[in-house]
Amino acid sequence: MQIDTLLLAKWVIPIEPDHAVWPDTAVAIHEGRILDVLPAVQAQQQYQAGNTIDLTNHVVLPGLINAHTHASMNLLRGFADDLPLMTWLQEYIWPAEQQWISHDFVYDGTLLACAEMLRGGTTCFADMYFFAESTARAAEHAGIRATIGLITVDFPSAYAQDAQEYLRKGLALHDQFRGHPLINTMFAPHAPYSVSDAPLSHIATLAEELDIPIHIHLHETEHEIAESLQKFGVRPMQRLEQLGLLTPRLVSAHMTHLTDEEIANYAQVGAHVVHCPESNLKLASGFCPLQKLLDADVNVALGTDGAASNNDLDMFGEMRTAALLAKGVANDAVAGKAETILRMATINGARALGLDGQIGTIEKGKAADLIAVDLSQLETMPNYDPVSTLVYAANRQQVTDVWIAGRHLMKNRELTTLDIRELEKTAQTWQTRLRP
Amino acid sequence: MQIDTLLLAKWVIPIEPDHAVWPDTAVAIHEGRILDVLPAVQAQQQYQAGNTIDLTNHVVLPGLINAHTHASMNLLRGFADDLPLMTWLQEYIWPAEQQWISHDFVYDGTLLACAEMLRGGTTCFADMYFFAESTARAAEHAGIRATIGLITVDFPSAYAQDAQEYLRKGLALHDQFRGHPLINTMFAPHAPYSVSDAPLSHIATLAEELDIPIHIHLHETEHEIAESLQKFGVRPMQRLEQLGLLTPRLVSAHMTHLTDEEIANYAQVGAHVVHCPESNLKLASGFCPLQKLLDADVNVALGTDGAASNNDLDMFGEMRTAALLAKGVANDAVAGKAETILRMATINGARALGLDGQIGTIEKGKAADLIAVDLSQLETMPNYDPVSTLVYAANRQQVTDVWIAGRHLMKNRELTTLDIRELEKTAQTWQTRLRP
Numbered sequence: 001m002q003i004d005t006l007l008l009a010k011w012v013i014p015i016e017p018d019h020a021v022w023p024d025t026a027v028a029i030h031e032g033r034i035l036d037v038l039p040a041v042q043a044q045q046q047y048q049a050g051n052t053i054d055l056t057n058h059v060v061l062p063g064l065i066n067a068h069t070h071a072s073m074n075l076l077r078g079f080a081d082d083l084p085l086m087t088w089l090q091e092y093i094w095p096a097e098q099q100w101i102s103h104d105f106v107y108d109g110t111l112l113a114c115a116e117m118l119r120g121g122t123t124c125f126a127d128m129y130f131f132a133e134s135t136a137r138a139a140e141h142a143g144i145r146a147t148i149g150l151i152t153v154d155f156p157s158a159y160a161q162d163a164q165e166y167l168r169k170g171l172a173l174h175d176q177f178r179g180h181p182l183i184n185t186m187f188a189p190h191a192p193y194s195v196s197d198a199p200l201s202h203i204a205t206l207a208e209e210l211d212i213p214i215h216i217h218l219h220e221t222e223h224e225i226a227e228s229l230q231k232f233g234v235r236p237m238q239r240l241e242q243l244g245l246l247t248p249r250l251v252s253a254h255m256t257h258l259t260d261e262e263i264a265n266y267a268q269v270g271a272h273v274v275h276c277p278e279s280n281l282k283l284a285s286g287f288c289p290l291q292k293l294l295d296a297d298v299n300v301a302l303g304t305d306g307a308a309s310n311n312d313l314d315m316f317g318e319m320r321t322a323a324l325l326a327k328g329v330a331n332d333a334v335a336g337k338a339e340t341i342l343r344m345a346t347i348n349g350a351r352a353l354g355l356d357g358q359i360g361t362i363e364k365g366k367a368a369d370l371i372a373v374d375l376s377q378l379e380t381m382p383n384y385d386p387v388s389t390l391v392y393a394a395n396r397q398q399v400t401d402v403w404i405a406g407r408h409l410m411k412n413r414e415l416t417t418l419d420i421r422e423l424e425k426t427a428q429t430w431q432t433r434l435r436p
Numbered sequence: 437m438q439i440d441t442l443l444l445a446k447w448v449i450p451i452e453p454d455h456a457v458w459p460d461t462a463v464a465i466h467e468g469r470i471l472d473v474l475p476a477v478q479a480q481q482q483y484q485a486g487n488t489i490d491l492t493n494h495v496v497l498p499g500l501i502n503a504h505t506h507a508s509m510n511l512l513r514g515f516a517d518d519l520p521l522m523t524w525l526q527e528y529i530w531p532a533e534q535q536w537i538s539h540d541f542v543y544d545g546t547l548l549a550c551a552e553m554l555r556g557g558t559t560c561f562a563d564m565y566f567f568a569e570s571t572a573r574a575a576e577h578a579g580i581r582a583t584i585g586l587i588t589v590d591f592p593s594a595y596a597q598d599a600q601e602y603l604r605k606g607l608a609l610h611d612q613f614r615g616h617p618l619i620n621t622m623f624a625p626h627a628p629y630s631v632s633d634a635p636l637s638h639i640a641t642l643a644e645e646l647d648i649p650i651h652i653h654l655h656e657t658e659h660e661i662a663e664s665l666q667k668f669g670v671r672p673m674q675r676l677e678q679l680g681l682l683t684p685r686l687v688s689a690h691m692t693h694l695t696d697e698e699i700a701n702y703a704q705v706g707a708h709v710v711h712c713p714e715s716n717l718k719l720a721s722g723f724c725p726l727q728k729l730l731d732a733d734v735n736v737a738l739g740t741d742g743a744a745s746n747n748d749l750d751m752f753g754e755m756r757t758a759a760l761l762a763k764g765v766a767n768d769a770v771a772g773k774a775e776t777i778l779r780m781a782t783i784n785g786a787r788a789l790g791l792d793g794q795i796g797t798i799e800k801g802k803a804a805d806l807i808a809v810d811l812s813q814l815e816t817m818p819n820y821d822p823v824s825t826l827v828y829a830a831n832r833q834q835v836t837d838v839w840i841a842g843r844h845l846m847k848n849r850e851l852t853t854l855d856i857r858e859l860e861k862t863a864q865t866w867q868t869r870l871r872p
Binding site: 075076077078079081082083084085088112115116119120278280281282283284286287307310311312314317320321324325327328330331332333334335336337338376378379381382383384385388389392393395396397420423424427428430431434435 | 511512513514515517518519520521524548551552555556714716717718719720722723743746747748750753756757759760761763764766767768769770771772773774812814815817818819820821824825828829831832833856859860863864866867870871
């Protein structure tokens with residue numbers, strides 16, 4: 001049979017079935033989808049490929065899913081570090097946003113972020129930011145898969161004046177991209193402390209109607225919880241429950257302060273968590289009880305948060321930090337196992353975004369969102385276990401090739417849709433503008 | 437004046453004076469030492485260099501100092517992960533060591549580690565392992581600076597039968613390398629739980645006589661402390677104090693369980709700590725109270741520990757983890773500031789090893805142990821603050837050039853003393869041998 005592309009990999013890690021690491025395995029790609037996964041020898045007899053790619057030293061796995069970021073904040077990478085949270089927000093981040101956010105800021109920043117993500121093996125990201133249409137346009141230009149947050153907050157910005165206007169713009173964006181092969185949308189009420197009851201309730205209803213997820217920052221800091229208790233008499237998660245948001249559509253980022261009861265309740269509901277270990281550390285938000293969530297069978301995805309609080313969109317680094325930190329927090333060296341962390345960065349992310357029918361594993365019929373990682377560098381030798389090597393030792397610069405829906409977006413470290421020299425100039429221009 | 441080498445850097449971070457980031461600055465190198473640090477324009481008028489190196493996009497800083505590792509354990513990278521500490525040690529690491537450690541194992545493993553460290557901008561490491569002569573020989577072959585631990589434990593190994601024999605071999609090694617330009621030695625009693633009183637006391641005396649540091653694992657786990665209380669009636673640090681080891685020569689790795697009183701005492705004594713954040717997390721040893729130690733003016737260096745519990749010797753990654761984790765542990769986003777962390781990885785390491793007169797800063801007269809890091813990659817743009825960019829965003833693969841005592845050991849990512857292809861074969865051979 002004639003097919004588009006045949007990848008011949010030293011190992012394939014399909015994620016499903018669990019624990020599988022298949023040596024000398026081929027992935028057959030046709031019309032953007034995974035047509036077959038089979039032994040390499042057999043594949044070469046069975047398929048004539050327009051394009052056969054030898055990945056002799058590589059592991060092929062599903063593209064990583066960054067389930068919580070603010071892509072355009074790449075322009076604010078390292079803009080202000082090592083500051084108390086409120087100083088950071090009030091004296092640096094918010095004034096810079098107030099002054100600069102615009103369609104251009106978001107488009108340019110997102111393109112930079114897309115280049116960084118593709119170069120690091122991320123093939124899908126979930127975003128939340130102002131001027132979300134520009135985020136979507138930039139992602140579309142890059143060819144990356146994205147779930148764009150229809151951001152809603154109470155306070156005015158250059159993007160919208162009040163919650164109603166944010167929502168109106170969000171719904172227009174949803175309509176605009178309906179049926180798009182790579183761009184999906186989700187509601188994105190910013191956080192319980194920044195969105196009032198009426199828009200939150202409205203979003204709960206709309207999400208059912210449109211059948212899309214709801215993404216929110218939840219239980220990020222102790223302060224958020226104390227304030228909610230004072231203002232509403234309940235903790236933020238309880239308030240969301242009262243407003244009808246605690247459903248399997250809910251995708252909560254951070255979740256650093258949780259009672260055992262809250263974990264049990266959240267698990268029973270079937271809502272999702274996005275763990276952001278590096279941002280939680282950098283802003284001293286608190287420790288997410290990752291292993292407790294996993295033990296309760298909560299679906300936990302992984303996210304980098306924005307580059308202003310990380311300071312990168314490196315999902316390999318994030319996996320490593322998640323695996324290491326889980327052990328420290330649980331006081332148990334068995335917590336946060338490498339293979340669990342890799343699932344968080346792939347299928348769990350897909351599940352949180354409602355895309356697990358399409359991406360997150362290497363299975364026949366799914367979209368060909370794939371990455372190849374060269375493990376032959378000295379820094380990943382010896383290699384007793386490719387999963388462990390990927391999570392604990394591999395560097396994102398070892399990602400050599402990236403495909404999204406079968407399209408070859410990075411070939412041997414060269415991006416095919418984005419001009420790196422142009423992006424560097426863009427970054428330089430914004431740097432001079434923001435901090436002359 | 438005619439000199440050997442002139443580096444023209446976009447920025448120089450000299451570490452001393454504190455906070456300094458000098459743009460368009462040159463470092464003049466002659467006969468292995470830093471002859472001058474001055475504005476680039478002026479340098480080009482003043483010096484004729486045999487070799488002028490344009491580092492247009494680079495920051496030049498002192499080489500990083502990995503103050504606690506077991507280099508040859510690179511052969512056990514990822515050998516056994518995600519296991520409880522005692523299972524990991526008793527069922528995997530110790531049996532493998534029992535079966536395999538030898539001069540060859542240590543020499544080959546150390547060479548691999550040296551290649552990894554040089555490629556990642558580490559120019560000096562402090563080691564502790566069996567067959568220490570082979571560690572020294574491998575470091576000498578690589579041209580890297582090293583302080584070799586004269587390991588002492590009570591239990592027998594292929595290297596020695598008892599504490600006396602370990603010490604005898606250590607002293608012979610010390611004599612052998614006395615006066616070596618790059619190889620120094622220090623006593624290395626493994627840990628309070630593995631070395632009894634008599635050899636510990638003896639080492640305290642010998643260290644004074646020979647004027648070298650004492651390196652030890654200290655307060656690594658709660659178990660260690662409980663056991664010490666049970667066996668000796670005192671906590672491990674108290675026991676070291678009673679045995680005369682708590683002096684400015686002492687360099688303690690880990691230090692995860694400390695009372696405020698112990699911190700104050702340790703600070704007053706002027707002993708040193710090597711913080712190993714990734715190993716402490718991976719083995720769930722506990723959280724080192726880094727900011728408390730820094731606030732008490734304890735000199736804290738940084739180390740990766742061995743590749744079996746990390747799983748890399750990446751000092752850039754370790755700096756990042758140290759900076760992030762400090763904030764989480766102190767519950768304060770201002771803890772573990774980037775510039776403090778960079779000092780830990782340079783001058784503080786030099787101070788711990790008694791080498792601060794020779795290395796750790798870019799100052800006239802010091803050895804030319806320098807690295808250049810290319811910050812023009814998309815992943816480190818924008819770059820509002822080179823120190824922050826180095827610690828929070830830079831990847832060790834952005835290190836392009838390395839000099840040790842003026843010798844150019846990595847030129848534009850190519851090692852000059854080590855054959856990467858040969859090392860890859862070596863790693864492969866050991867992998868097959870250890871896990872057929």
